[in-house]
Amino acid sequence: MDLDELYQEVILDHYKRPRGAGLREPYEGESHQVNPTCGDEITLRVHVKGDRVADVSYENVGCSISKASASVLYELVHDTTVDDALARLAEFTELMNSKGQSDGDEETLEDAVAFAGVSKYPMRVKCALLGWMAFKDALVRAEAETGGSRP
Amino acid sequence: MEAVSKLDVEAIRADFPILQRRIGDKPLAYLDSAATSQKPVQVVDAMRRFTDHSNANISRSVHTLGAEATEAYEGARARVAAFIGAPSADEVVFTKNSTEAINLLAYAFQNAALDPHADPRFRLAPGDEIVVTEMEHHANLIPWQQLALRTGATLKWIGITDHGRLDLEAVPEVITERTKLVSFTHVANLLGTVNPTSQITARAREVGALVGLDASQSVPHIPVNVADLGVDFIAFTGHKMLGPTGIGVLWAKADLLDAMPPFLTGGSMIKTVTMEKTTFAEAPAKFEAGTPPIAEAVGLAAAVDYLDALGMENVRAHEKELAGYMLERLESVDGLTVIGPRVPIGRGATVSFTFADIHPHDVGQILDAEGIAVRVGHHCAKPTCDRFGVNATTRASGYVYNTHEEIDRLVAALAQVRKVFG
Numbered sequence A: 001m002d003l004d005e006l007y008q009e010v011i012l013d014h015y016k017r018p019r020g021a022g023l024r025e026p027y028e029g030e031s032h033q034v035n036p037t038c039g040d041e042i043t044l045r046v047h048v049k050g051d052r053v054a055d056v057s058y059e060n061v062g063c064s065i066s067k068a069s070a071s072v073l074y075e076l077v078h079d080t081t082v083d084d085a086l087a088r089l090a091e092f093t094e095l096m097n098s099k100g101q102s103d104g105d106e107e108t109l110e111d112a113v114a115f116a117g118v119s120k121y122p123m124r125v126k127c128a129l130l131g132w133m134a135f136k137d138a139l140v141r142a143e144a145e146t147g148g149s150r151p
Numbered sequence B: 001m002e003a004v005s006k007l008d009v010e011a012i013r014a015d016f017p018i019l020q021r022r023i024g025d026k027p028l029a030y031l032d033s034a035a036t037s038q039k040p041v042q043v044v045d046a047m048r049r050f051t052d053h054s055n056a057n058i059s060r061s062v063h064t065l066g067a068e069a070t071e072a073y074e075g076a077r078a079r080v081a082a083f084i085g086a087p088s089a090d091e092v093v094f095t096k097n098s099t100e101a102i103n104l105l106a107y108a109f110q111n112a113a114l115d116p117h118a119d120p121r122f123r124l125a126p127g128d129e130i131v132v133t134e135m136e137h138h139a140n141l142i143p144w145q146q147l148a149l150r151t152g153a154t155l156k157w158i159g160i161t162d163h164g165r166l167d168l169e170a171v172p173e174v175i176t177e178r179t180k181l182v183s184f185t186h187v188a189n190l191l192g193t194v195n196p197t198s199q200i201t202a203r204a205r206e207v208g209a210l211v212g213l214d215a216s217q218s219v220p221h222i223p224v225n226v227a228d229l230g231v232d233f234i235a236f237t238g239h240k241m242l243g244p245t246g247i248g249v250l251w252a253k254a255d256l257l258d259a260m261p262p263f264l265t266g267g268s269m270i271k272t273v274t275m276e277k278t279t280f281a282e283a284p285a286k287f288e289a290g291t292p293p294i295a296e297a298v299g300l301a302a303a304v305d306y307l308d309a310l311g312m313e314n315v316r317a318h319e320k321e322l323a324g325y326m327l328e329r330l331e332s333v334d335g336l337t338v339i340g341p342r343v344p345i346g347r348g349a350t351v352s353f354t355f356a357d358i359h360p361h362d363v364g365q366i367l368d369a370e371g372i373a374v375r376v377g378h379h380c381a382k383p384t385c386d387r388f389g390v391n392a393t394t395r396a397s398g399y400v401y402n403t404h405e406e407i408d409r410l411v412a413a414l415a416q417v418r419k420v421f422g
């Protein structure tokens, strides 16, 4: 097994210095997700302003993969359009399901391509996706809250 | 450590082909037997011999194979009964695993609650109490939570001390005249604690409550004799005691099995059937609806033979010694905190720990890269985790085939973990 591939510098860096961590106001949607096999948890909030994701804030307990993934998620989706955020969500999910067959597109996924190696470890894919599941759910809730007014 | 291993571990290891495996370029150090044990060739051979030679359904055919299969299955029952000191083989009910055995018991109570003619010992109603402990595996917690929910009974529990022992001082308070059942774990799967049983059984007797023991982590590791324990039910599971998956055991006193309504119904558990009505077979058949795990029963009997040949007292002594070594070595690691008893007395060779603030997932992953298999997570004992304020732990657990050298490798690999995440 190639540990360096799993625990890339980028991942360890996001783990040790998580970006955008902490829960902030205002927000329209909040989601709490738990990984029942290991007890990892995240609470994640989304603040939507018009067609933009104005902020994503979160609090989590978990392993390096799940924490780094939430940090990378923050960097990718805060202050972008909802459509772009959803596209990153789809791309990242696809990368995680690639079983090591994809390198990911660095143009769009940026630091998140460091997770390509994680996709070879089925036990860890769930860790990497936990924050993204929370983001997806929080976004749905935010849209319900704001009456789904997005065009 | 005064206890000295009486097992020839090198000879034992030769019986377990999987222990020769390499993980990447590292030899496997299997320290996860509390989750599932490995199987010696004797078990696999017995199952293969049965399958190649005598396979048939049981109790249904007059042909030679059918008779051989029935004999093998019932022989396995007798073998298991003798292993746990049960007075009769008919007191041994084969199930799928411990979880099913405990559910079988919980559903006996639930079904009895719906039947006004059922034995009063099994009839629960609001005001009645069920007692468990805070250190249960979910398998011995959730069935009772559900039963309480459905019958209106109240679920109570005995807490855990800071040292990872049962708070026995609370026993007279928690177990009361209202208690109808006390079901508790013999050996805790996260903490490794071996619970003393006499005080709890004595109090339960005093108030007329039935007593069940989750023996999933005790039957594989220490001598268990149901007559000496003085309990009413025990549950255990084949795959943790060198046997195959897919088979477990509920042992219960004969008169209780008689009084218990069946759990699953269908073929093989009946006496007479008309379109309107069915009468049930005697136990154990009453609780074994459908085709049972026949080859697995044969495998379990072979596992019991293997353990008996080692001698359960020797197994206990080996693990006591191993536990002492694990505790001593692990506690020498800076930043490591053992969750559970810290002395090798009244505990098994299952040691849970936290390591600095490095998540157990990450610990487990680095250990795996070194060929070391441990379990990480909440170990299906979330209330125990909560009690100690942790989300998850890393757990190393030893068995008859584990060596000091493997513990040394674990400790060395923890330094590696520190290097990556420290």
Ligand SMILES: Cc1ncc(COP(=O)(O)O)c(C=O)c1O
Pocket (backbone or CB within 6 Å): B034, B035, B097, B098, B099, B100, B137, B139, B140, B185, B187, B188, B189, B214, B216, B217, B237, B248, B380
């Ligand atoms: C104490 C205890 N009880 C019950 C079980 C459940 O065993 P099984 O999964 O074989 O039903 C386990 C095993 O994980 C256990 O350790």
